[in-house]
Structures are given as structure tokens and as C-alpha cells.
Amino acid sequence: MAERIYFDHAATTPLDPRVREAMLPYLDESFGNPSSLHWAGREAHAAVDGARAEVADLIGARPSEIVFTGSGTEADNLALRGILEREGGHVIVSAFEHPAVIETCKYLATRGVQVTQLPIGSDGIVQPDSLVKALRPDTRLVSVMTANNVVGTIQPVTELARITKEHGALFHTDAVQAAGKLRLDVSHMNADLLSLSAHKFHGPKGLGALYVRAGVELTPIVFGGGQERGLRSATENVAGIAGFGRAASIAREEMSDETVRLVALRDRIVASVTETIPNAYFIGHPYLRLPGHLCLGFAGQEGEAVRLLLELDERGFAVSSGSACSSSHVGEPSYVLTSMGLDQIRARGSLRITLGRFTTANEVDEFLNVLPDAVGSLRTIASHAGFAVRA
Numbered sequence: 001m002a003e004r005i006y007f008d009h010a011a012t013t014p015l016d017p018r019v020r021e022a023m024l025p026y027l028d029e030s031f032g033n034p035s036s037l038h039w040a041g042r043e044a045h046a047a048v049d050g051a052r053a054e055v056a057d058l059i060g061a062r063p064s065e066i067v068f069t070g071s072g073t074e075a076d077n078l079a080l081r082g083i084l085e086r087e088g089g090h091v092i093v094s095a096f097e098h099p100a101v102i103e104t105c106k107y108l109a110t111r112g113v114q115v116t117q118l119p120i121g122s123d124g125i126v127q128p129d130s131l132v133k134a135l136r137p138d139t140r141l142v143s144v145m146t147a148n149n150v151v152g153t154i155q156p157v158t159e160l161a162r163i164t165k166e167h168g169a170l171f172h173t174d175a176v177q178a179a180g181k182l183r184l185d186v187s188h189m190n191a192d193l194l195s196l197s198a199h200k201f202h203g204p205k206g207l208g209a210l211y212v213r214a215g216v217e218l219t220p221i222v223f224g225g226g227q228e229r230g231l232r233s234a235t236e237n238v239a240g241i242a243g244f245g246r247a248a249s250i251a252r253e254e255m256s257d258e259t260v261r262l263v264a265l266r267d268r269i270v271a272s273v274t275e276t277i278p279n280a281y282f283i284g285h286p287y288l289r290l291p292g293h294l295c296l297g298f299a300g301q302e303g304e305a306v307r308l309l310l311e312l313d314e315r316g317f318a319v320s321s322g323s324a325c326s327s328s329h330v331g332e333p334s335y336v337l338t339s340m341g342l343d344q345i346r347a348r349g350s351l352r353i354t355l356g357r358f359t360t361a362n363e364v365d366e367f368l369n370v371l372p373d374a375v376g377s378l379r380t381i382a383s384h385a386g387f388a389v390r391a
């Protein structure tokens with residue numbers, strides 16, 4: 001096998017060494033429980049408070065508006081269930097939300113909540129007009145992700161939130177993929193609730209956060225000792241939270257330069273694939289997308305997507321056919337892609353390439369040297385690629 005090269009940063013990112021360094025003291029000598037009143041507890045409590053401020057700074061929030069959770073999935077659950085589970089009502093979500101939102105809505109539907117899914121355009125964008133049409137007098141919450149995890153398209157959440165607030169409902173956005181990659185400001189976005197996950201921007205796994213605008217009342221979904229303002233009871237993961245804070249601080253400081261670099265690498269892939277693989281097509285909007293995110297299809301070879309992944313893996317490249325959260329359903333059509341209008345064959349055949357902080361130009365060049373041959377080794381099966389948006 002060749003040198004291992006990681007191009008699946010939408011699934012998870014490697015821990016930044018600076019984040020690891022920030023975590024180490026709380027895995028060793030500063031081991032206290034933040035709820036304890038003695039010196040060890042005070043040290044831990046100070047670390048949590050410091051990290052809370054760093055995470056708040058990443059999204060333009062106040063520290064008191066950040067609730068730490070065990071994951072982005074839990075943050076989504078707390079947002080939706082915390083608003084809807086007790087009193088019911090109507091919720092609107094996009095048709096290609098992350099399973100953390102889609103599956104929570106399925107659960108809420110069993111509790112009497114009415115769920116409406118907004119359609120997705122062929123370019124992977126939710127149109128604000130569709131939200132205007134979907135709103136009802138009993139709509140209590142609208143949830144649309146900031147950027148899609150499979151195709152990388154960026155949604156007009158500021159406009160969607162404005163429409164929602166004018167209607168008198170609350171607006172939640174799952175910003176798990178966007179945080180650390182896009183400049184986010186919850187006040188400018190008009191967001192009432194916003195979900196984050198540390199491991200998507202070079203922080204530790206097992207840490208999420210929910211921004212809860214001051215004045216928004218949530219019902220807890222985890223009960224116990226009353227930590228995190230009573231919204232997420234459990235002894236805090238101090239080391240992980242310290243790492244989350246450091247990752248947020250690094251992302252905020254380095255985002256502009258990192259974005260420029262990742263867009264250049266992404267465009268290098270686009271130019272090379274367009275030139276060397278005639279049957280390639282790009283899925284989603286050509287430029288309203290995350291900086292290092294590409295989703296490709298190969299006309300006539302979509303049914304060979306799993307074989308392509310295995311071939312690339314054998315050559316040392318880690319890429320994805322879509323969300324890592326649905327790897328147990330590999331080979332099945334992607335509901336994200338079918339929601340955008342792809343047929344059942346094409347919806348099985350995407351290749352997601354996602355770059356990150358430590359991706360190098362040499363790694364991209366190595367990938368581009370291998371990809372045409374790997375695609376050329378696949379069987380051809382009749383399909384139609386007319387839907388796709390070429391970059």
C-alpha cells in the first residue's frame with residue numbers, strides 16, 4: 001500500500017497537536033470534578049469556563065449561551081426535543097438534514113409532532129420561498145443545516161431565519177459541518193439554536209455544544225445533577241471541553257488563511273478531474289459550498305461506487321461515498337442525493353472528497369495521479385448524468 005492519505009475530513013478530522021497539548025493537563029494533574037468546591041474542582045471549573053468563552057467567540061455568542069453536550073447529534077436532539085417534545089406543534093426541516101435531525105423528527109412524529117420537509121433544489125440549496133409556503137400558524141421550530149454533510153452546499157440560513165422569526169417561530173441550524181470553516185455569527189444569522197461538534201474542526205471526539213439564545217426555554221433530555229444550567233446533567237468531560245475550546249480558538253484565528261488554501265486545493269481537483277475524466281460530474285452548487293468539499297459522480301459507473309472506494313483505499317486514500325454516519329447502509333441510495341433529484345442509480349454512486357488543515361498540495365497531486373486509473377478500471381453501466389451541475 002502507498003502512503004496513507006486522508007481525504008475524509010467531513011467524517012472526522014485529525015486532532016490538532018495544539019489541541020492535544022491543551023487537553024493533557026486535565027487528563028493528568030488537574031483531574032478535579034468541576035462541581036466540587038475545593039481547589040481541584042475550581043481548577044476544572046475554570047477550564048470549562050475558559051473553553052465555553054472560546055467556543056462562544058467562534059460563533060459570536062455569549063459564554064452563558066453555550067451548553068456542552070456529548071456530540072453534535074445530542075445537541076440536535078436537545079434543540080428539537082427540547083422545544084417540541086413536551087408541547088408538540090409543527091416543525092419544518094430540510095429534506096436532506098443530517099440523520100440526527102431526520103431521525104429525531106421521526107421520533108417526535110410518534111409523539112404527535114407534525115413534520116414538514118422542505119424540498120431541495122438540484123443544486124443542493126433550500127429555496128426560501130419553499131419555507132414561506134410551508135409555515136403554518138402552529139409552526140414552532142424551523143431547522144435547516146448551515147452546510148450539508150454529503151454535498152457540502154451552503155444554505156441561506158440567514159434569510160431562512162429571518163422568515164422564520166417574522167412568522168414568530170424559533171430557528172435552529174445544525175452547523176456541525178460549517179463551524180470552523182465558515183465565519184458564523186449567531187446574531188447576524190438570527191439563529192435561536194445552533195449545534196456544533198468539536199471533532200469536525202480538529203478537536204476531540206465526544207464533545208458537542210448547543211448555542212441557546214438567551215430567553216429561549218428548553219426542556220432537558222438528560223436529567224441528573226443539573227450541570228450545564230440543568231440542560232445537560234452529567235459530570236463534564238473537562239479534558240475534552242478544554243480541547244474543544246482550543247480547537248475553536250485556533251479555527252477562529254486561522255480560518256481566513258485556511259479557507260484560501262483549501263479552495264485552491266479544491267479547485268485544483270476540479271480542474272484536473274474535468275480534464276482527465278470525461279464522464280465525471282460535480283454534484284451540488286459549483287461555488288456555494290464548503291472550502292474543501294467536493295462531491296463527484298461518474299456517469300455510467302455509479303453502481304461501482306463501493307468498488308471505487310475499495311480501490312482507492314487499497315492505494316492508500318481514505319475517501320467516502322457520503323456520510324460516515326450511514327456507512328452501515330453503504331451501497332444503498334443516499335436520501336440526500338435522491339432529495340436533490342438524482343435517480344436511484346446515481347444516488348448510489350457519489351464520491352465525497354473532503355480536505356482539511358493538514359492536507360498538502362503533494363497529497364492532492366498524488367490523488368489526481370491515481371484517480372483516473374481507478375475510475376477507468378470500473379465497469380460501465382448505463383445511466384444519465386444530465387442532472388449534475390458541472391463546476
